[in-house]
Amino acid sequence: MAVFCGVAVGIKVWDADSVTAQHEARHRHQVTATTVSKAEGRLPARFAGASEATARAFWEYPASVPHTDTIAVTPNTPVGRTVTLWVDDSGRMSTAPHSRGDRALQAAAAGACAMGVVALSAGLVVRLRLRRVETRSLAHWDEEWERVEPRWSGRLRRDSGADDD
Structure with a gap:
């Protein structure tokens, strides 16, 4: 069941x-x-x-719309060097779209977490159930022992009298 839930969550995260x-x-x-x-x-x-440094850079996006911002570059990058970067529709700096590998890693991690949560929850339920069964079993054992022990050991019960033999 945990594996099924993990796979289902992984698929949902992958799709999203x-x-x-x-x-x-x-x-x-x-x-x-x-x-x-x-x-x-x-x-x-x-x-x-x-090693990373920053420098001011200029680009145009959309066409003929100028932008200037500070970008990450390698150390000792000279003035006039071209650098490739990602921008959004309005030309502001952005990050690259998530790669297939990033998505796969995120889906696998989410699936593994879901599988772990389900497995731990099931383990906790089983443990609590076993504790309850054991408590009942020990209580029944104590009751039975109270009835059997005086005869088995040959000791008299506390409430027994002299004529009980």
């Missing part, structure tokens, strides 16, 4: 992300920007994962 990715692909565009300032603010690779 695919629709989002299609929408993003229609409304995100790659443009070529030109740096108008020297790269600054180099971050060491050990902190950023890769």
